[in-house]
Amino acid sequence: MGGSDWVYTETVKDHFMNPRNILMDEAEFNADGSGTVGSMACGDEMLVAIKVENDIITDCKWKTYGCASAIASTSILSVFVKGMTLAEGYKITPADITDQLGGLPNHKFHCSVLGDRALRTAIDDYLEKQDRTNPFKGNTAVIICECKEVTDQDIEDQVKRGVSTYEELQEKTEIGTVCGKCKDKTLELIHEYNHLYGGSHG
Amino acid sequence: MNEQTIYLDNNATTPLHPEVIKELTNSFKNFGNPSSMHFFGRESTSRVEWARQQVALLINAREDEILFTGGGSESNNMVLKQFLPVSATRERNKVITSVIEHPSVLETVRELEKEGMEAVFIGVDSKGRVNIDKLEKAVDNKTALVSIMLANNEIGTIEDIKKISKIVHASGALMHTDAVQALGKIKVDVIDLGVDFLSFSGHKFYGPKGVGGLFIKHGLKISSLIHGGHQENGRRAGTINGPGIAGVGKAAEMANLELEEESLRLDKLRNKLEIGLMDSISNIYINGDIDSRLPGTLNLSFPGAEGESILLYLDIAGVAVSTGSACATGSLEPSHVLIATGVDIENAHGSIRFSFGKFNVEKDVDYVLSILPGIIEKIRMMSTFSSK
Numbered sequence: 001m002g003g004s005d006w007v008y009t010e011t012v013k014d015h016f017m018n019p020r021n022i023l024m025d026e027a028e029f030n031a032d033g034s035g036t037v038g039s040m041a042c043g044d045e046m047l048v049a050i051k052v053e054n055d056i057i058t059d060c061k062w063k064t065y066g067c068a069s070a071i072a073s074t075s076i077l078s079v080f081v082k083g084m085t086l087a088e089g090y091k092i093t094p095a096d097i098t099d100q101l102g103g104l105p106n107h108k109f110h111c112s113v114l115g116d117r118a119l120r121t122a123i124d125d126y127l128e129k130q131d132r133t134n135p136f137k138g139n140t141a142v143i144i145c146e147c148k149e150v151t152d153q154d155i156e157d158q159v160k161r162g163v164s165t166y167e168e169l170q171e172k173t174e175i176g177t178v179c180g181k182c183k184d185k186t187l188e189l190i191h192e193y194n195h196l197y198g199g200s201h202g
Numbered sequence: 203m204n205e206q207t208i209y210l211d212n213n214a215t216t217p218l219h220p221e222v223i224k225e226l227t228n229s230f231k232n233f234g235n236p237s238s239m240h241f242f243g244r245e246s247t248s249r250v251e252w253a254r255q256q257v258a259l260l261i262n263a264r265e266d267e268i269l270f271t272g273g274g275s276e277s278n279n280m281v282l283k284q285f286l287p288v289s290a291t292r293e294r295n296k297v298i299t300s301v302i303e304h305p306s307v308l309e310t311v312r313e314l315e316k317e318g319m320e321a322v323f324i325g326v327d328s329k330g331r332v333n334i335d336k337l338e339k340a341v342d343n344k345t346a347l348v349s350i351m352l353a354n355n356e357i358g359t360i361e362d363i364k365k366i367s368k369i370v371h372a373s374g375a376l377m378h379t380d381a382v383q384a385l386g387k388i389k390v391d392v393i394d395l396g397v398d399f400l401s402f403s404g405h406k407f408y409g410p411k412g413v414g415g416l417f418i419k420h421g422l423k424i425s426s427l428i429h430g431g432h433q434e435n436g437r438r439a440g441t442i443n444g445p446g447i448a449g450v451g452k453a454a455e456m457a458n459l460e461l462e463e464e465s466l467r468l469d470k471l472r473n474k475l476e477i478g479l480m481d482s483i484s485n486i487y488i489n490g491d492i493d494s495r496l497p498g499t500l501n502l503s504f505p506g507a508e509g510e511s512i513l514l515y516l517d518i519a520g521v522a523v524s525t526g527s528a529c530a531t532g533s534l535e536p537s538h539v540l541i542a543t544g545v546d547i548e549n550a551h552g553s554i555r556f557s558f559g560k561f562n563v564e565k566d567v568d569y570v571l572s573i574l575p576g577i578i579e580k581i582r583m584m585s586t587f588s589s590k
Contacts, residue, residue: 022584041547043508043528045586065585067510
């Protein structure tokens with residue numbers, strides 16, 4: 001059928017059709033760290049397993065239950081994460097993955113790009129197994145609005161700059177303008193930061 | 203590019219019947235406004251009235267009981283919205299429907315509920331059959347209308363409308379059925395079904411899109427959703443879509459001729475695919491009622507394989523199907539029909555609907571049987587399911 005009419009880019013199609021680095025044999029791969037996020041009931045579930053040497057991710061394999069964008073996003077992550085330091089890997093965002101794929105349809109963005117989270121879980125698992133303190137945890141921004149990828153730090157920054165209402169924040173960041181399910185959490189954070197930074201609605 | 207292109211999504215829409223294409227080509231030349239009295243108008247009118255006769259024949263109705271609309275959704279809206287505005291002095295302010303209806307019924311009933319009507323949504327069993335005991339308990343002397351579909355679009359289950367109509371009429375309420383998926387696939391007889399209203403749509407039985415209709419039992423009044431001119435006896439304003447209606451008339455005429463043989467043929471094709479897949483792929487489930495199902499509809503769940511992925515691998519291989527997975531629609535919820543039948547949410551995400559039509563042949567089934575087992579194996583291999 002006409003490939004050009006696909007809702008996905010050629011890169012997505014390629015990684016969907018020819019997925020790289022599938023975890024075929026868990027025992028043989030003998031991961032240094034692994035993590036699973038999502039659930040089959042939600043429609044997407046990902047397992048990311050990594051090998052680590054001198055804090056560098058030397059190999060990455062995965063399994064994904066999900067749609068084409070979920071499969072392609074884990075596949076491409078497993079390719080570009082190799083050679084990264086743990087610190088670099090920990091900072092990967094859904095947008096980084098999407099950019100590598102040449103973009104995804106809007107409605108696919110928040111539900112199918114779980115690879116970054118799976119990778120962080122795998123790094124956490126690695127550090128825990130090594131009995132090392134986790135220098136990354138807590139320092140990372142947490143995504144509040146998955147659709148527009150707005151983090152708690154973004155909200156904090158905006159409040160510091162004078163934003164004090166949900167509507168103002170929406171104007172600045174487009175937070176909650178797609179599915180809107182983050183609204184309650186966002187209101188809580190605005191309240192909290194207003195309180196901290198003396199916003200007028202604090 | 204793939205050499206093979208096999209269309210197995212006929213419940214979504216059907217290609218035009220070659221005779222319909224001929225009819226449309228001719229009818230588009232009759233540009234006259236059917237409301238005009240002159241020769242040009244009369245020529246268009248005669249074809250519209252011929253079409254009305256064909257549709258009436260197909261469902262065993264009178265010609266004056268057929269109203270043409272812009273499609274199934276409009277017909278469903280029209281029936282349900284007859285009960286607006288809600289009036290406190292009216293005795294009957296309750297509407298009953300099922301949880302597996304088409305969105306054009308479900309969403310409209312929710313609107314009626316917002317406007318103050320009492321709405322009852324009756325559940326279904328694991329095969330998608332409406333719980334008639336519960337329906338019987340819900341129908342009372344406050345009930346204005348019951349709307350239950352004749353055949354479900356996703357799983358193909360055929361409801362016992364004849365029995366439901368009797369229950370509904372015993373309480374003095376009116377009975378509507380959405381027969382959009384049934385027309386042209388199974389025998390539909392409004393007298394036998396005992397319904398007061400019946401919705402249909404042209405493009406589900408090889409007619410054009412944007413034209414459908416409503417059967418309104420003789421003697422029942424219905425007010426127009428669209429105000430304006432006096433077309434369709436004042437029941438639907440707007441210039442009559444002469445060519446489109448003629449196309450639906452031709453589709454109805456062809457259905458009258460071909461239905462019996464065609465439904466047997468579709469049944470055979472569907473059964474061949476069903477048996478073939480059950481034999482070649484482990485761990486799959488049939489959704490719907492195998493004892494009372496539309497011929498040509500097969501809905502399967504493939505645990506461990508997500509529906510959109512299956513759909514797209516089939517698409518690349520040249521086979522068009524649809525899925526109940528949330529991922530394919532942009533919503534976050536999988537098929538409301540499958541969930542209502544109690545299918546696990548995972549199995550709803552992994553569901554595929556194959557729907558056959560008049561242009562499908564046996565070698566289409568052979569082709570699907572030759573590629574689908576490999577596709578499912580590949581998807582399951584890369585799935586977290588395989589490590590469970």
